[in-house]
Amino acid sequence: MCPASGILRRIGLSYPTVMRKPIPVRQLNRRELLFATGGMLATIPSSGCVATSGAGTVDRVWGRRGFSDGRFLKPRAITIDPADQLYIVDTTGRIQVFDADGNHLRTWITLDTQNGRPTGLAFDATNPADPRLLVADTHYYRMIVYSPDGELRTEQQVGGESGFEPGQFAFVTDAVNDRQGNLYIGEYGASDRIQKFTADGEFVAQWGGTGSEPGQFLRPQSLVVDDQTLWIADACNHRIARYDLQHDTPKLVSLWGTEGDRPGQLHYPYDLAIDQDGTVIVCEYGNQRLQRFTPEGELLSTWGGPGHAPGQLYQPWGVVIDSKRRVHVLDSNNHRVQRVRAAMI
Numbered sequence: 001m002c003p004a005s006g007i008l009r010r011i012g013l014s015y016p017t018v019m020r021k022p023i024p025v026r027q028l029n030r031r032e033l034l035f036a037t038g039g040m041l042a043t044i045p046s047s048g049c050v051a052t053s054g055a056g057t058v059d060r061v062w063g064r065r066g067f068s069d070g071r072f073l074k075p076r077a078i079t080i081d082p083a084d085q086l087y088i089v090d091t092t093g094r095i096q097v098f099d100a101d102g103n104h105l106r107t108w109i110t111l112d113t114q115n116g117r118p119t120g121l122a123f124d125a126t127n128p129a130d131p132r133l134l135v136a137d138t139h140y141y142r143m144i145v146y147s148p149d150g151e152l153r154t155e156q157q158v159g160g161e162s163g164f165e166p167g168q169f170a171f172v173t174d175a176v177n178d179r180q181g182n183l184y185i186g187e188y189g190a191s192d193r194i195q196k197f198t199a200d201g202e203f204v205a206q207w208g209g210t211g212s213e214p215g216q217f218l219r220p221q222s223l224v225v226d227d228q229t230l231w232i233a234d235a236c237n238h239r240i241a242r243y244d245l246q247h248d249t250p251k252l253v254s255l256w257g258t259e260g261d262r263p264g265q266l267h268y269p270y271d272l273a274i275d276q277d278g279t280v281i282v283c284e285y286g287n288q289r290l291q292r293f294t295p296e297g298e299l300l301s302t303w304g305g306p307g308h309a310p311g312q313l314y315q316p317w318g319v320v321i322d323s324k325r326r327v328h329v330l331d332s333n334n335h336r337v338q339r340v341r342a343a344m345i
Helices: 015-020 030-036
Strands: 049-055 058-062 077-080 085-091 092-098 106-110 122-123 132-137 140-148 171-177 182-187 193-197 203-208 222-227 230-232 239-244 250-258 268-273 281-282 289-293 299-304 317-320 325-332 337-341
Touching: 077 317, 077 325, 085 122, 122 171, 122 222, 132 171, 132 182, 132 289, 140 171, 182 222, 230 268, 239 268, 281 317, 281 325
Parallel strands: 049 299, 077 122, 171 222, 222 268, 268 317
Antiparallel strands: 058 337, 077 085, 085 092, 092 106, 122 132, 132 140, 171 182, 182 193, 193 203, 222 230, 230 239, 239 250, 268 281, 281 289, 289 299, 317 325, 325 337
16 A cells, blocks of 8 residues: 655654644745645645635534444445445445445445455446446456345456456556446556456456556556546656546557645545536545646646645545535544535636
8 A cells, every 4th residue: 555644754743743733834844834724825836826725614514433323433434326325345345335424324344344445436327227336456456246235236346366467456446437328447566557347247358457657557556537548646656647538458649647745746645526617626535635737637626635634635545526516534543424516626
């Protein structure tokens, strides 16, 4: 796994220092002060002014640490269906379903959890009469499928065997589908690659490999399909990749992002979501914030920063946008979800 960011440790602070003691401002430089205050200082990068926001923009915060329904233990993946129902999996192996206000609807336990728990979820609505939840069953080298009510569909499983051959996997990170039903499954570890399958699970193509060159990956953590484009959060390369799906083997269109903690830079991007206006919201595990970019990677705004108060994040893993353009961020190590109006990010 990628290492934790240690942002505050790098500047000699801890969370108790930030949250409970006055900060000696004159002893910190501007970048240090930005992170010490939870990312709520305006910044002016070289490309121009960028809006930075925090606690005052939070629309709703829900969830807490625990094992009962409606509580979480380090939730690791989130997805959303056309009815704005949220599906969340945590490190207990539970999949819980909520409405957009955080009201608990149902819960089930994933197939096996002894080796590890899933780290990727996606909702497949290409067939409205038969929707399904795609689960990256990371430590069992496979994608498994559930109905929206938690019924396991064993016949739709892809993979299940560790290896390098087509249809075999290392640690599966995410599984998504395009509007034709084709599946794209990411993996990291022994092989950082993407494999493409038909809707029936037949292998079509693969690409990638471990590395930092264009077309290679270091933990492709999150996959998102938007129209004919596949977006990939290439987490340990600290960048975002965009592929054209109008080919049997998708073609790289663009690659952007550099490692760092300044506005516009990335530090372990673990998830992304495409807004209705075509802009991209990136969730950073390392920098503990959201950033909004144009599709070409130009920074538009930032939101959040490290901490425990509303508008602050602690190692977030996921982000989705509902039909009303409300952004739901999986604030993982705070064991909660925060909802923000898209216009405020």
